[in-house]
Amino acid sequence: MVDTAPRTEKTAKPEATTPGAEGRPAASTPGAARSTGAPAAPKIDTAKLGRQLLGTWADIRLAARARAARPELQRVEGLSMAEHRERVLGQLHILVGEGAVQRAYPKEFGGSEDQGGNITAFEELVVADPSLQIKAGVQWGLFGSAVLQLGTKRNHDEFLPGILSLEVPGAFAMTEIGHGSDVASIGTTATYDPETEEFVIHTPFRGAWKEFLGNAGLHGKAATVFAQLITNGVNHGVHCFYVPIRDENGEFLPGVGGVDDGLKGGLNGIDNGRLHFTNVRIPRTNLLNRYGDVAVDGSYTSEISSPGRRFFTMLGALVQGRVSLDGASTAAAAMALTIAITYGNQRRQFTAGSDTDEEVLLDYGRHQRRLLPRLATVYAQTFAHDEFLVKFDGVFSGTKDTEQEREDLETMAAALKPLSTWAALDILQEAREACGGAGFIAENRLVGLRQDLDIYVTFEGDNNVLLQLVAKRLLTDYSRQFAKAGPGAMARYVVSSTADRAYHGTGLRRLGQTIADFGSTARSVSELRETETQHEMLTDRVEAMIAEIAGRLNSARKLPKAEAAAVFNRNQNALIEAARAHAELLQWEAFTRGLEQIEDEGTKQVVTWVRDLFGLGLIEKHLEWYLIHGRLSPQRAQAVTAYIDRLIERLRPHAQDLVDAFGYTPEHLRSTIATGIELERQEEARAYYADLRASGKEPVHEKSLAKKGKKK
């Protein structure tokens, strides 16, 4: 989008000045120069805002950050893969030694059954080293959680002590080479043999090798293996089994084989690998039998009669990985922007409005456009993540464990994890580029974090597959609410919206207000700032997108299966875009609820601008949709961009405060260019030239000689 607003238009002028933040060396703002006589700028209470950003488990987060600031838990650049793996394994033992791994586990195993606090602490490990975060996640969040969530007391008593003490490092053997996101179709079989009362774990073909498993390449002694449970000639679908894989010397047990995945694009502190099984026998009781069991005689029982619902219940028990990836991605993005904005406030390049003083990078319009909208996104993610954590805690602590809540949680996970993991890559890359060559040097952290987080977008559920799940949920909600009322019902549907109901929950957002005439109403630009306007526009888009797709899919219902599938396939891209729109709305709503909690006036003003930048940024990103669907006139559409430009100018002097509020210290950032070294260099250079001018020894520039020559 290009700023095409005429400069004479009244609404294109700023309403408040944005003088440089006092005491900050780099806060000169050319954009602010044109405003005079306006009220004083608001000021952020960074400490209070910072406390809010820490979220519901603030003290646990602070303690986890203190841990992440310790060098022995941090990544060291330049280690070989073998060294890095050993270092991270050692760090896991440090965590065990400090009792830092069992917070989510039952009290009898030393835990405190604190689900939200556990994820809060866990995700901050990304600050120390993403390999540490993910290796710990494999051991206690996946391998251990499988035993905890899918097993019963018998499994817990037998397996959890070794898992918690790290005596038994383990792999979470779900994914197969031939089946990533489609877990229901895995090929590995677990066939019950009543004669020996054993399950026989078997890999029938190469595509069924378990793949990309952390701890499988080297350190793992056991694995929780997902396999088709077959007993008495019946396949009861995917279940999970505890399977020892290596002996005490680290050699594979009979029938077990595997390959080290070797070097990866990142996370090289983790020993990912493949595993395969050739008629490996395990005791009957190694079935993690919470949701399905096999008796000695081979008869199968489950408290969930539907195989489909049983499968999704088992998978749903493992949602916590997605919660933590959302948090870790947000943390990494916050660090990246702290580095890039700090540097952008110090580094100078080219002169613009002056003959001698070069501009700091962040005073350039393009630089602001690159970084500030992304800062708004990280704010939105931070607030959304806290709500996500609270919902997760409610379900898994049992305080709010209803089927509806579980379903909402899973939809929320499938919506938020894709957006925040993709945003982390985007933000780390933009931050790296905004720091130029310095961003590419490993010691400045940005490239390493990006390499490690790359895989976050496809593991724990491929982002595209997850968004498709969200879209299917939205379609289901839609058909429940509106299918019978016929097309157009959605647009006419008006619910009473109270402060509580205005924006809450997940699933399909209800629409208040008057979307039917929204496009034709001549609203003033100032309305774009209004919370309710933004909410309506974002909600309207999700609902209209889903309604359109539902209409198209509905017409294909009576077609033969292959043709119906083709129609669905032709709508797949649009479906995923609708899911993304829904996820963006969830983030905006969480941001808005977070904003309502702010009491300090100055902080509230600035963070409102950030929220507006986020909300209008979403509308600008999808401007063609609003135009095509008559929700915005061309004039209004231009006003969106003009207002965003204004918001960016207003926020520029607050950029440093806004990243400082994330609370990451130099011990966390460990980025040379964010230490103030650049400011020292710039000041030294400016002093050199000032002294040179003062000394009278400054060489004359040929250019100025030439000018003088002409004047003669």
Next chain:
Amino acid sequence: MVDTAPRTEKTAKPEATTPGAEGRPAASTPGAARSTGAPAAPKIDTAKLGRQLLGTWADIRLAARARAARPELQRVEGLSMAEHRERVLGQLHILVGEGAVQRAYPKEFGGSEDQGGNITAFEELVVADPSLQIKAGVQWGLFGSAVLQLGTKRNHDEFLPGILSLEVPGAFAMTEIGHGSDVASIGTTATYDPETEEFVIHTPFRGAWKEFLGNAGLHGKAATVFAQLITNGVNHGVHCFYVPIRDENGEFLPGVGGVDDGLKGGLNGIDNGRLHFTNVRIPRTNLLNRYGDVAVDGSYTSEISSPGRRFFTMLGALVQGRVSLDGASTAAAAMALTIAITYGNQRRQFTAGSDTDEEVLLDYGRHQRRLLPRLATVYAQTFAHDEFLVKFDGVFSGTKDTEQEREDLETMAAALKPLSTWAALDILQEAREACGGAGFIAENRLVGLRQDLDIYVTFEGDNNVLLQLVAKRLLTDYSRQFAKAGPGAMARYVVSSTADRAYHGTGLRRLGQTIADFGSTARSVSELRETETQHEMLTDRVEAMIAEIAGRLNSARKLPKAEAAAVFNRNQNALIEAARAHAELLQWEAFTRGLEQIEDEGTKQVVTWVRDLFGLGLIEKHLEWYLIHGRLSPQRAQAVTAYIDRLIERLRPHAQDLVDAFGYTPEHLRSTIATGIELERQEEARAYYADLRASGKEPVHEKSLAKKGKKK
């Protein structure tokens, strides 16, 4: 953009069938199922198309690829930084031994003065290892080129032999910590001392340390150092000096210091580092004196009287780095898509239209949307790059070395290099994600290539800075042509357009036809396919954007300097977007000219679809602009997306042929997942299940038992 076209609309139906390409296992296309009785699909002549894609120096490119296929020149994953550096240095010696480095140099130094061929061969080194490409580029494309292009015979005779033989590895010491893209402001000084007839090279403050220099960290024995030339109390601006930096034992010479940059985000086969100089004395004759010289007595002379023009002439002589980055980025992107599309044609996941057969990934609508438009972009880049090479060759060989051609070449470089380097990162990432976890494993190449190419977007000119240069050129062109005629002149301007003039050259595109009434004319959807329509729409946008910005800047001309700078700054983002639009147009035009060269009917048909996908993809990307500016009605805008969906369906069966035509063999790709191993695995799995069903031993699924139970 969501596909919102009504399914009943006539234009939303395909005009030709797209049956699966025969003999290709994965070419089942559900999207094509709805067409019947249409004409047979066109067929690509892959060999002929492949030859065309090799470009003007096809045989040299083939020879360079044969070299890049040799293991001793290739990257080995998992080397330490030190090992990788030594390996690449050794590879440079191999190139020297084979006489592969001096093609661009004068015949007296063993070269053939073949500029286009030289870059063609050089850029294909990226296939072997980007570190090799860039380290070779530092030695012979920057360090050596500085001596060649900025020096005279005296410099050539003295320095080129050691450079070409690699006896003297060297650094290109232009960038400083405090000055990247703003070379004119560097702090290093070279002060002439007539008493000793020496220049004194000096680094006055830390910000003036030379930084990120390849060969400076370890191997460099000399450097071409850019410094402010000062003689007789006058600063004549930036010049380049040949400065020895290390002795035969690899120790810094007196007065020279430096730091190894250590580990980077990629390209770790290159020893980047910093250099600084404390009153280092070099002979007067070490000034590379082609564009400026200092006599024994200290008097300065230059054949270019304007210091500004002299500076830009010197910089312009070094444009070849940008040419080669455009080519290398395109090569890397082509390899990435070859890997991802080959894998996407083999890997199966989820069943859709069948009960037993899983779909190959590339049959999914979303997967097609992710990969095929990017394939169209690489085609456009390939054609544009060849024109870029030809223009470069014309200027540097002297056959077409006019000031206008040089200016056009520099604008073309500043336009194309940003787009192709950014596209490479985008495409490598999308390919990596499209291959899921396998894309993250180093042996599949995608992550390594992306890490290495990351820095391409900010070195040899930061992409944003380059685009701003393009925009300034466009503004200059605009003001030359239209400023006097007043606002609106642009829109009324109609030039006669011949086949030759329709799309050629660089700088501001001339507009033919009737843009004034373009929006209001009810054109049919089929017109979107027309070359002239696409050309008009893309051209119109560039011109209108520039005209709008020019109007806003013009009104600020009389403001004080600081305020005028603020107005410019407020338009910076829009300017850069306009430059991007111009660069996209250049790519589209080159693609269209390339298309006109195709004689085979089937090939021409398919590649026309690819070109249309590229052109309409650009329009879809900027759809909000076309809507806001009244160039497209909402209905037409929806038709753009509907037609893109149709093109993608048509192209899907040709996807493998289109990547195969790039001509990269398994020796180049070296990607396990692109070897056919996945197809073998899938076939093994399918055979296993078929055998199991045939054997009668297949376990019954609990689900089907439950259904039977209900029926009873």
